[in-house]
């Protein structure tokens with residue numbers, strides 16, 4: 061019983077698929093559509109488009125006003141674009157990105173003074189389109205012999221060599237051998253499409269191990285004809301357009317039958333061919349076979365399943381989607397919204413043509429040969445695992461705040477959205493969160509992501525951890541007398557709190573000044589940096605008492621050094637009481653003038669003699685350093701003055 065194998069890269073390539081999708085989309089949107097030539101070499105698909113209202117035209121002169129003209133994947137020359145622009149018809153440009161790249165090279169090199177040599181079929185529309193970007197400055201060669209002939213007949217000049225995307229890569233290799241080695245005037249661009257190359261390589265490998273090859277595709281499809289040529293080198297080969305032609309073929313004497321298909325062949329036609337072959341071969345054998353064709357088909361097609369994880373090569377990137385080659389029958393598209401959750405990133409920021417990326421299949425359509433994929437889900441899966449691990453291990457993560465949202469802020473870590481509630485930002489209640497936007501923050505995960513819920517993070521918890529660590533470090537080295545430099549964080553009526561590097565100590569109001577003050581703000585402000593020292597420690601209650609006054613500033617020391625009992629000094633009345641008045645001798649040192657010492661007569665009321673602010677002459681009559689009390693006397697000062705006056709008169 062024959063074994064059927066379908067080449068893994070048989071069928072629609074992404075460029076053709078893209079063009080077909082663009083036409084169907086325009087028709088679905090109710091647009092009047094005319095394709096400039098058949099969109100693909102497949103009569104079934106073309107007839108279906110016509111049935112849905114599309115027209116096929118050969119020349120732009122056939123366009124009707126307002127009709128959308130579709131430029132097919134082969135592309136066209138610059139003159140055609142100009143003609144359409146003159147007519148004012150809207151363009152749906154389905155030129156394959158690989159072909160557009162060749163147009164760009166051709167135009168640029170022409171401008172740079174190169175002559176363009178194009179490997180390909182001069183009658184093929186793609187080649188004619190390329191020629192149309194060379195400003196009549198090109199020559200098309202079909203093989204190495206024509207190329208050699210060109211070199212023999214033409215004097216050397218600056219040459220740029222490119223190829224039709226569907227050019228045979230074996231002949232291309234032969235052509236390169238014809239070129240003079242290391243000639244700086246010759247630049248070569250390998251512009252054979254990888255889809256074509258892959259299809260040809262896979263087909264050759266399959267044909268080598270098959271007894272019979274069926275090549276499915278349009279009669280006029282050059283890439284299908286090339287597949288036929290390749291297969292014919294190895295085994296008996298038939299070229300068919302669809303399953304209807306199978307009846308006419310001789311499928312006998314073949315144990316291994318291979319199937320391949322050109323770039324314009326939809327997946328459902330390949331399937332139909334395989335199913336019909338199953339019926340024919342079953343009939344021919346007229347016997348019960350154990351071989352399961354359905355299974356053979358399944359095994360031969362590289363099938364994509366929704367939810368499967370696959371790798372793809374990026375083939376084109378634009379603002380709305382990324383096209384990937386999956387090595388499967390379906391062309392992969394990754395909508396921009398499925399690339400990342402981060403709205404600030406564009407597709408081009410994330411992937412480049414040629415990148416291999418991991419994806420998850422979210423939708424597969426065999427009918428239209430498309431697979432929709434998601435990159436962000438792969439990233440999310442990996443990210444989710446990391447976030448869950450970070451939560452379990454309490455790892456501190458870092459990420460910029462991407463958005464301020466209702467009730468908090470969002471950060472993205474490895475593609476995973478993490479919500480940080482306002483209460484976990486570490487900012488005071490009611491504080492604006494706007495300042496956090498764009499800032500890289502440290503956070504821990506306090507709730508792991510779940511199916512429909514994002515993860516929850518906390519900056520505050522990290523701040524707390526850091527504070528705890530700083531505290532532990534502080535207590536390891538803290539000792540009475542040790543000096544610190546710290547910023548005043550807050551003031552209360554009883555003192556100032558100073559940050560000692562993650563832990564606060566307090567300078568009591570009495571420690572802030574040698575003078576009597578009513579509030580710490582008379583001496584320090586929030587933000588001031590103070591030199592403090594530890595006066596007392598209470599680790600159990602996390603209390604640190606700080607000293608701030610310096611011994612050298614102690615006014616009692618200054619007083620002791622400069623004054624003694626018996627000295628006559630001028631002092632300023634600073635307060636008045638019923639029993640006397642306090643007078644300031646120097647800053648921070650007040651003495652008491654008892655009511656009995658205010659005058660040399662009986663005083664009934666202190667205020668009859670002195671008032672706050674008066675400067676009076678007093679005698680220091682007693683100094684009690686232990687109790688920090690100084691007694692003063694105006695009366696004795698007056699007596700001394702009288703005595704001195706009398707002595708002067710004598």
Ligand code: SF4
Pocket residue numbers: 073074075076133134156157158159225226253254255256323
């Ligand atoms: S064969 Fe390659 S170049 Fe041609 S349309 Fe397909 S993807 Fe584009």
